[in-house]
Amino acid sequence: MYLKKIFVELYRNFYTTEVELEEGLNVIIGANNSGKSNLLKVISFLHSSSKISIDDINKNALMENFDKYKEAPPIIRVKYEIQHAIDFTKPDSAFEKLEKFLQYKEDGGLDEDNNIALLNALIELRYELDPTSLEDYKTQMSSVSNYKEFLEILTSFTDNYQQNFYNVETNSIVETKYVNSIFEVDKIEAERPSVDIENVSKTFVRTQIESVNTRTVTGEINSTLESAFEDITDSINVQIKEDQEEIGITNGKNEFIASFAFDGDFTRYFHYELMNTETGYLLPVSYNGLGYNNLIYISNKIKQKKDNDYNILLIEEPEAHLHPNMQYQLIKYIEKLKANNEKGIQNQIIVTTHSPNISASTIFDHMILFNYEKFGEEMKNVKSIRFGNCFELSKVREFLNIMKLDTESVLDFTRFEHQTEKNFKHYRAHLEKFLDITRSDILFSNKVVLVEGIAEKLTIPIFAELLDIKLTNKHIVIEEVGGINFNNFLPIFIGQNKKAVCFRDCDFKYVISKGKSNELANFDDYESHVNNKYEKFMNREFIGNEYFKFYTQKKFGHTFETELILENYDNDKNFGFLVDMANLPCGIKEFVKRKSITDLNDGIETVTPVQTKEKVNGLLELFYERYNAEAIESKKKLIEKIFFTNLLYEYIKNSKGNFALALASNPNIKRKPTEVVNEKEHEIYLSVPEYIKEGLEWLLI
Numbered sequence: 001m002y003l004k005k006i007f008v009e010l011y012r013n014f015y016t017t018e019v020e021l022e023e024g025l026n027v028i029i030g031a032n033n034s035g036k037s038n039l040l041k042v043i044s045f046l047h048s049s050s051k052i053s054i055d056d057i058n059k060n061a062l063m064e065n066f067d068k069y070k071e072a073p074p075i076i077r078v079k080y081e082i083q084h085a086i087d088f089t090k091p092d093s094a095f096e097k098l099e100k101f102l103q104y105k106e107d108g109g110l111d112e113d114n115n116i117a118l119l120n121a122l123i124e125l126r127y128e129l130d131p132t133s134l135e136d137y138k139t140q141m142s143s144v145s146n147y148k149e150f151l152e153i154l155t156s157f158t159d160n161y162q163q164n165f166y167n168v169e170t171n172s173i174v175e176t177k178y179v180n181s182i183f184e185v186d187k188i189e190a191e192r193p194s195v196d197i198e199n200v201s202k203t204f205v206r207t208q209i210e211s212v213n214t215r216t217v218t219g220e221i222n223s224t225l226e227s228a229f230e231d232i233t234d235s236i237n238v239q240i241k242e243d244q245e246e247i248g249i250t251n252g253k254n255e256f257i258a259s260f261a262f263d264g265d266f267t268r269y270f271h272y273e274l275m276n277t278e279t280g281y282l283l284p285v286s287y288n289g290l291g292y293n294n295l296i297y298i299s300n301k302i303k304q305k306k307d308n309d310y311n312i313l314l315i316e317e318p319e320a321h322l323h324p325n326m327q328y329q330l331i332k333y334i335e336k337l338k339a340n341n342e343k344g345i346q347n348q349i350i351v352t353t354h355s356p357n358i359s360a361s362t363i364f365d366h367m368i369l370f371n372y373e374k375f376g377e378e379m380k381n382v383k384s385i386r387f388g389n390c391f392e393l394s395k396v397r398e399f400l401n402i403m404k405l406d407t408e409s410v411l412d413f414t415r416f417e418h419q420t421e422k423n424f425k426h427y428r429a430h431l432e433k434f435l436d437i438t439r440s441d442i443l444f445s446n447k448v449v450l451v452e453g454i455a456e457k458l459t460i461p462i463f464a465e466l467l468d469i470k471l472t473n474k475h476i477v478i479e480e481v482g483g484i485n486f487n488n489f490l491p492i493f494i495g496q497n498k499k500a501v502c503f504r505d506c507d508f509k510y511v512i513s514k515g516k517s518n519e520l521a522n523f524d525d526y527e528s529h530v531n532n533k534y535e536k537f538m539n540r541e542f543i544g545n546e547y548f549k550f551y552t553q554k555k556f557g558h559t560f561e562t563e564l565i566l567e568n569y570d571n572d573k574n575f576g577f578l579v580d581m582a583n584l585p586c587g588i589k590e591f592v593k594r595k596s597i598t599d600l601n602d603g604i605e606t607v608t609p610v611q612t613k614e615k616v617n618g619l620l621e622l623f624y625e626r627y628n629a630e631a632i633e634s635k636k637k638l639i640e641k642i643f644f645t646n647l648l649y650e651y652i653k654n655s656k657g658n659f660a661l662a663l664a665s666n667p668n669i670k671r672k673p674t675e676v677v678n679e680k681e682h683e684i685y686l687s688v689p690e691y692i693k694e695g696l697e698w699l700l701i
Helices: 036-047 059-071 094-101 131-141 147-156 176-180 195-209 214-228 230-247 290-303 324-338 356-360 387-391 393-399 410-434 440-444 454-466 486-493 523-537 560-568 572-581 586-594 597-606 610-629 633-650 653-664 690-700
Strands: 002-009 016-020 025-030 076-087 111-113 116-129 161-167 172-174 184-188 273-275 282-284 310-316 345-353 367-375 379-386 447-451 476-480 500-503 511-514 517-520 548-551
Touching: 002 036, 002 345, 016 379, 025 036, 025 324, 025 356, 025 440, 036 076, 036 176, 036 184, 036 310, 036 345, 059 131, 059 147, 059 379, 076 094, 094 116, 116 131, 131 147, 161 176, 172 176, 184 290, 214 230, 290 324, 324 345, 324 356, 345 356, 356 440, 367 387, 379 387, 387 393, 387 410, 387 486, 393 410, 410 486, 440 476, 440 486, 447 454, 447 486, 447 690, 454 476, 454 560, 454 653, 454 690, 486 500, 486 548, 500 690, 517 610, 523 633, 548 690, 560 572, 560 633, 560 653, 560 690, 572 586, 572 653, 586 597, 586 610, 586 633, 597 610, 597 633, 610 633
Parallel strands: 025 345, 025 367, 184 310, 310 345, 447 476, 447 500, 500 548
Antiparallel strands: 002 016, 002 076, 076 116, 111 116, 116 161, 161 172, 273 282, 367 379, 511 517
């Protein structure tokens, strides 16, 4: 038996949310305040006396719709869908537990086949105004003109609100005790103080003690106490007798007697200690690290489970204080708790986490994404997405561009559909390997910047700062995809309002190899190359999706580095700064800073060492020939500009990471102040490549 689905309406940040759960492990991930803890609270209502209050009603909904709620008081609704496959040939308490909530077929029966029946039960929890107070409520609300007045009157009706469970089929109230008996619900809070470790263990310890003849042990302990303290009790009893006679207690034929006696509660003497395995000395458990204490706490909480119970175990942030390797081991241990075959314990485990280590070690089918996002024009709502469904074509088809083209044959379209299905299997296989702990931050962010490699990942924060964009404040993460497999990542964003901007290189080749010789490309082909490349960046099934967008170079750069150089080329100070960052050989650096292809051509013989001269000359000959042949001055300038950019890139391309790190760690790069001030000589105000500027600004819209 397990909790299959929960529908929540108007509870805290849930406006109208449905959460689909699995029978075994469910790992809820998402940014802070996305509703993870609120879900655990909702589940806890099934087995606790917790009370809902007026403050729990969704404030956004009240604010936006208070006119509506003046006539119809707001109601918090939680609908629980429970499912269980029962075998009538075996003992099973499920039918008895669910009897008052079962959903029957039209003929009054159950879905039954060969003594196996699928039990479906629906329970609804409502926090609502007592119907007898409705007219009074409407009367008081009739003159309300603003939200503040509305909230004051609503709050005044707190005592008139009631919390009840309902049979959905009959819409009748059901006593809470029948709901509380369905599941054993335990919650392990995020904070687990060491003082609680022994307390949570005592229930388990008490069951272990039952196997011992405690009466015999208690008798032996009392006998030892009597013998050890005989002189003390005799002395005390003499004093008591004298006092009693003076006060007159003995007249009532009563007499106090002192003794040392053990009451038989062995658990009060149970405690943990730390023992050093090398020296043997003992220390209190409070001396232990918080991580190890958490593990002990969780383990003992699980061991309290009773045979044949149907358990829901809620674990909030199990990663607290744990080393990453221990987080991995813990989640694997929890995954095995679906069914303890030795004891017959049925466990449904629901974990909330902020840990990339846990998300990276959890299979996609166990993961549920929570996003607190815009719903309609003004409202926000918790959106729940089972992550494994993002890679099931049948479940995400509505979000994809899978339409037959006018010029496409039926056969070709069928092939496209089959290929798309293969693609999604590939996306899943790739990401299950790729989303390690360094990249799982994608799942916890509000927005994402995807880049090809480490160079962009290191420098995008600089560009964001230059544009006065606070990435951290807006929960935007930057992830490199390890190459150009951007399409593999796009299913992550399907069905949720989470934007992803993708920065890719257009890879225009300026130097084309022709056997043993090289030739220079036609620069007039640059724009068409970029357009064609852009169209191929995104697989057909993703085209048109409003939540991810590709950007690439557009000003004759072919990589991130070359576009950065070109963007800053006309600023001598900025260009010189980038030349210094590239660590050019001394023999060529000054020629590059002068940016004169003619000067370099005239002085090429003075360049040393020989290896540098040969390397430079190979590129120079190609560009200088084109430069001389060009009659239009603006095009000559462009050829010169592209030449020096490509020359500089020759000394960067084999150490892109070092170049990016040098940029990222340079304290002289400054953002332009709002008010123009005198720049200091060492301060550098880089211009951000336009395609990166456009992409980051689109992300913020």
